[in-house]
Amino acid sequence: xxxxxxxxxxxxxxxxxxxxxxxxxxxxxxxxxxxxxxxxxxxxxxxxxxxxxxxxxxxxxxxxxxxxxxxxxxxxxxxxxxxxxxxxxxxxxxxxxxxxxxxxxxxxxxxxxxxxxxxxxxxxxxxxxxxxxxxxxxxxxxxxxxxxxxxxxxxxxxxxxxxxxxxxxxxxxxxxxxxxxxxxxxxxxxxxxxxxxxxxxxxxxxxxxxxxxxxxxxxxxxxxxxxxxxxxxxxxxxxxxxxxxxxxxxxxxxxxxxxxxxxxxxxxxxxxxxxxxxxxxxxxxxxxxxxxxxxxxxxxxxxxxxxxxxxxxxxxxxxxxxxxxxxxxxxxxxxxxxxxxxxxxxxxxxxxxxxxxxxxxxx
Amino acid sequence: xxxxxxxxxxxxxxxxxxxxxxxxxxxxxxxxxxxxxxxxxxxxxxxxxxxxxxxxxxxxxxxxxxxxxxxxxxxxxxxxxxxxxxxxxxxxxxxxxxxxxxxxxxxxxxxxxxxxxxxxxxxxxxxxxxxxxxxxxxxxxxxxxxxxxxxxxxxxxxxxxxxxxxxxxxxxxxxxxxxxxxxxxxxxxxxxxxxxxxxxxxxxxxxxxxxxxxxxxxxxxxxxxxxxxxxxxxxxxxxxxxxxxxxxxxxxxxxxxxxxxxxxxxxxxxxxxxxxxxxxxxxxxxxxxxxx
Numbered sequence: 148x149x150x151x152x153x154x155x156x157x158x159x160x161x162x163x164x165x166x167x168x169x170x171x172x173x174x175x176x177x178x179x180x181x182x183x184x185x186x187x188x189x190x191x192x193x194x195x196x197x198x199x200x201x202x203x204x205x206x207x208x209x210x211x212x213x214x215x216x217x218x219x220x221x222x223x224x225x226x227x228x229x230x231x232x233x234x235x236x237x238x239x240x241x242x243x244x245x246x247x248x249x250x251x252x253x254x255x256x257x258x259x260x261x262x263x264x265x266x267x268x269x270x271x272x273x274x275x276x277x278x279x280x281x282x283x284x285x286x287x288x289x290x291x292x293x294x295x296x297x298x299x300x301x302x303x304x305x306x307x308x309x310x311x312x313x314x315x316x317x318x319x320x321x322x323x324x325x326x327x328x329x330x331x332x333x334x335x336x337x338x339x340x341x342x343x344x345x346x347x348x349x350x351x352x353x354x355x356x357x358x359x360x361x362x363x364x365x366x367x368x369x370x371x372x373x374x375x376x377x378x379x380x381x382x383x384x385x386x387x388x389x390x391x392x393x394x395x396x397x398x399x400x401x402x403x404x405x406x407x408x409x410x411x412x413x414x415x416x417x418x419x420x421x422x423x424x425x426x427x428x429x430x431x432x433x434x435x436x437x438x439x440x441x442x443x444x445x446x447x448x449x450x451x452x453x454x455x456x457x458x459x460x461x462x463x464x465x466x467x468x469x470x471x472x473x474x475x476x477x478x479x480x481x482x483x484x485x486x487x488x489x490x491x492x493x494x495x496x497x498x499x500x501x502x503x504x505x506x507x508x509x510x
Numbered sequence: 511x512x513x514x515x516x517x518x519x520x521x522x523x524x525x526x527x528x529x530x531x532x533x534x535x536x537x538x539x540x541x542x543x544x545x546x547x548x549x550x551x552x553x554x555x556x557x558x559x560x561x562x563x564x565x566x567x568x569x570x571x572x573x574x575x576x577x578x579x580x581x582x583x584x585x586x587x588x589x590x591x592x593x594x595x596x597x598x599x600x601x602x603x604x605x606x607x608x609x610x611x612x613x614x615x616x617x618x619x620x621x622x623x624x625x626x627x628x629x630x631x632x633x634x635x636x637x638x639x640x641x642x643x644x645x646x647x648x649x650x651x652x653x654x655x656x657x658x659x660x661x662x663x664x665x666x667x668x669x670x671x672x673x674x675x676x677x678x679x680x681x682x683x684x685x686x687x688x689x690x691x692x693x694x695x696x697x698x699x700x701x702x703x704x705x706x707x708x709x710x711x712x713x714x715x716x717x718x719x720x721x722x723x724x725x726x727x728x729x730x731x732x733x734x735x736x737x738x739x740x741x742x743x744x745x746x747x748x749x750x751x752x753x754x755x756x757x758x759x760x761x762x763x764x765x766x767x768x769x770x771x772x773x774x775x776x777x778x779x780x781x782x783x784x785x786x787x788x789x790x791x792x793x794x795x796x797x798x799x800x801x802x
Contacts, residue, residue, distance in 0.1 A: 199698050219701040226702040232695035236716045246703035293703070303702075 149210040149300045149333060150175045151196065156205030158191045158357075165191040167357040169205070173335065173350075178327050180336045180348035184380070188357035189337045193303050196335060197226050209300060220249075225294035226303040229310070231286045233278040239289050240274040246297045260296040267326065268292050284315045291323075295330065302327070302334040309340065320346050341381050345369065353377050370497075375506035378431050378499055384463060386431045387473040390503065393419070393426050402430060406468035407448040409493060418510045419500065428509070429501040434476040436494040439464055439483070447490040452483045466491065546777070553770035554580045560766060584771035592768065597754040598775065603666050604740075604750055605733035608673030609726050615674075616681025617722065621711050623682065624689035625697075635686075642679045646738055657743055664746030672743045673733040680732075681725050688721030689714075723787045734780060751776045 151173040158166035166188040173179045181189040194200040196207060198219035207214050214222055225246070233242050240261060247257045265271045268288040278286055287307055294302060308319045324347045327334045338344050344351045345365045353360045353368060361373045372378035378386050391404045393411070400411040400419055411419070443449065450466040450473075457479060464475045466489060475491065483489055500509040518524070552560045559578035564571035588594040623635055653672065654663070662668030696717070697710040705713060715722075734751075741753040755772040758765045 197698075197702055199701070218706070219698075220704040220706060224702060226699070228695045228699055230693065230695055232693065232699035234696065234700075234713065245700070249704035249709070293699075297704075 149212075150177075151179075151301060151333060151335065152206075152208040153192070153196075154206045154208070156192070156195065156207060157203045158188065158195060158200065159203045165357050166195075169354075169357075169359055171352050171359065171362060173333060175210075176331050176333055178324070178334045178336065178347060178349045179352060180338060180344035180350075181352045181354060182338060182341060182344040182381075183354035184339055186356075187354040189339075189354050190305060192354070193226075193305050193335060193337045196301070197224055197303050198222050223300045224303055225297055225299040225301075227287075227290045227294050227305065227307040229306040231278075231290040233286060233289055233293075235278050238275050238277055239270065239281070239292075242278070242289055243274075243292045243296050246293060250297070257296075260298075261292070264292045264296050267295070267329075283311055284319075287311060287319070291326075295326070298330075299332065302332050302336075304334065304336040306338055306340075308343070309338070316343075323347060341383065345381070353380065355380070371508075372499065373508055375429055375431065375501040375508070378501070378508070382433055384434050384474050384476065386433050386499075387437075389430045389471055389473075391428055391430050393423065393428055402428075404430075404468075405470055406450075409446065409448075409495060412495060415495075415500075415510060422509055424502065424504070427503045429503050429506070430498055431501060432493055432498040434463065434474045436497045437473070437475045438492045438494070439466070439475045439477050439481065439489050440492070441483075441489065443490045444492065446495075447492050449488055449490055452485055452487050452489050454485060455481070455483060464489075549770050549773045549777075551575065553584055553767065553774045554578075554582070555767070556581055556583075557767050560770075584767040585775075588768055588771050588775065592754075592758075594751075594754060594772065594775065597749050597751050600666060600669070600744070600748050601734060601750040601776075602779075604669040604673060604744070604748065605730045607666070607670040608677055608733050609729040611670060611674045612677040612681040612729055613722055613726060616678055616725070617685050617715070617718070618711070619678075619682045620685035621689050624686050625694070635682075638679045638682055642676065642683075646676065650738065650742060654742060663743060664748055666748045669733075669739065669744045669748050669750070672739045673729075673736065677729045677732060681729065684725045684728075685718060685721050688718040692717045727783060727787050730783060731780060734776075 151171075153169050153171045156166060156169040157164070169188075169192060171179070181192060183189045191200060195202050198214070198217060202215050209222065234245065237245070243261050243264060244257050247260060252260075261274070262271075265274060268291060270285060270288050270292060273281060273285055273289070278289070281289065287310075291307065294304075304323075308316050308323070311319060320343055323336075327347075336344075336348065345368075348365060350362060350364055351368050352362045355376055360377045361368055363371075368377065368381050372381065375388065379388065389404050391402045394401045394403055398416070399413060400416045402409045402411055440447075448468065450468045453465040453467050453472070455465070456463040460479060461476050462479050462481045464477060464481065464483065466473050466475060473491075501507065502509065555578045562574055562577075564574050619638075623631065653675070657663050657668050657672070662671065692714050697714050700710040700713040701707065736750075737752045737756070740748075740750040741756070744750055744753070751772065755769060755776065758769045758772065
């Protein structure tokens with residue numbers, strides 16, 4: 148087992164920059180998820196860790212060992228690929244035995260390790276089958292089995308469950324997390340699905356356009372996004388954003404939007420005062436931080452219900468404001484018809500302000 | 511997966527077309543099989559029996575073709591008096607040797623052309639294919655001069671080299687297509703599992719087996735059927751079956767019986783090779799191992 152340190156790493160493909168000056172440190176035994184949309188450089192990062200891509204600039208260390216020039220076989224890693232990459236002409240057993248055979252392990256040990264992995268992954272009855280005869284979930288388990296038999300220093304998972312159906316994916320999330328905790332092996336897990344990252348990882352590295360946006364625990368990422376992009380990417384349904392002006396009134400700021408005026412708390416005003424540039428900001432608030440009701444109050448904002456989407460456990464309400472739209476997540480027995488007027492109350496303690504020019508969060 | 515059957519409905523035109531197709535195939539079958547059949551039957555006939563023909567148009571006397579005492583004397587003559595066992599061995603070694611050399615070098619070259627990006631790759635690939643564009647005759651004289659310089663005329667090594675010159679570009683061209691269809695992830699998985707680049711290359715070889723099989727057949731066929739190289743580069747010590755058969759046509763005596771027997775000896779192994787390798791020509795081995 149080992150810690151992983153990525154220092155000032157760049158990756159170019161020709162003139163295209165895939166990864167820009169990346170710095171991530173991952174503790175021994177930690178589960179770090181690299182999250183981002185497709186093309187953000189997360190897979191390139193993983194492939195550089197695996198040794199399948201050259202590192203254009205910078206260093207990668209496993210523990211104290213610099214691995215830049217090491218071949219994949221010498222890095223003592225195990226990787227699970229997005230498309231499983233099983234050997235089609237070999238049985239499940241032989242697929243899983245391959246990494247051990249290449250290292251010259253004895254047949255006894257191979258059998259023991261495979262039995263252990265197969266039991267953990269519940270694929271004992273499939274060992275003599277070929278990949279062609281397996282379902283997607285079974286293939287994926289075989290690929291994971293091939294990774295864990297060797298007890299490597301580091302697991303690299305490249306969207307391993309992206310192609311499974313929703314139900315199986317939900318189950319595998321829990322199982323993978325449990326497996327990583329049981330084995331205690333450092334894990335780097337690349338995904339574009341924020342739900343996977345949030346639910347499994349100890350820490351998340353959010354990447355966008357090859358740049359690391361934020362590295363932190365799921366709670367930090369969710370509750371204290373460093374910029375507008377992270378705030379908008381993480382969270383389902385996504386955060387609502389409004390272009391607003393700030394006006395100072397009696398020592399406090401007031402947030403002014405064509406559709407509403409909201410007081411900014413003293414503490415938040417203090418945070419703004421030192422940092423604020425200009426008067427315009429972007430306000431972001433998550434759909435579950437807005438409450439919706441029929442009665443108007445002093446702080447409430449009036450809007451028109453556009454459409455409601457009952458999800459069973461919650462209900463999503465699309466609301467039209469004067470010249471903006473927003474999404475509210477509310478309780479399932481909310482009864483509002485299309486076209487009715489409703490009154491929204493913002494949880495102003497938990498909203499976020501971002502600079503309107505570069506999107507960096509004030510708080 | 512959707513059904514791959516194409517739904518068709520019968521129309522008078524399609525029925526007529528079917529009849530025409532069957533008639534055409536019947537003629538084609540006769541056209542293809544008849545010479546082989548005559549060759550096979552004649553090789554077991556005495557020379558007199560072989561030239562017994564029914565009068566033109568007398569189809570009722572067609573049985574005369576089958577009215578003969580089978581004899582193996584032509585085969586005996588071929589192998590005991592004319593030294594065809596040596597020529598057969600020369601053919602096998604030249605064809606097999608060039609196939610093996612081409613497949614070993616060709617698969618490695620095709621793999622690197624398929625996987626690695628390097629400067630001038632497109633030009634290199636075109637140059638390799640372009641060597642196949644010139645007709646064999648065009649290079650024969652210079653090749654002869656070169657081979658004579660190295661004392662390769664009339665040797666099996668010389669023949670293997672000559673055939674490899676022509677088979678290798680072909681091997682690279684065919685196998686590159688097959689390697690292109692193998693996902694990178696499988697060999698990357700192999701390398702992460704702990705294999706070297708070369709071991710990873712070997713790990714995906716079973717996936718291009720259909721390509722290697724197809725190529726082996728074509729490569730052996732080219733060398734086996736070749737007359738030009740065999741009669742010039744191989745003349746003297748490494749005569750193969752085609753030029754040896756040609757020598758049975760002598761000014762004062764055309765040995766028809768032996769020629770027919772030599773034809774059978776030359777044809778039969780290639781037919782068995784085709785049957786043997788057919789299994790590998792079926793593609794689709796990677797199905798299900800990776801997600802497309």
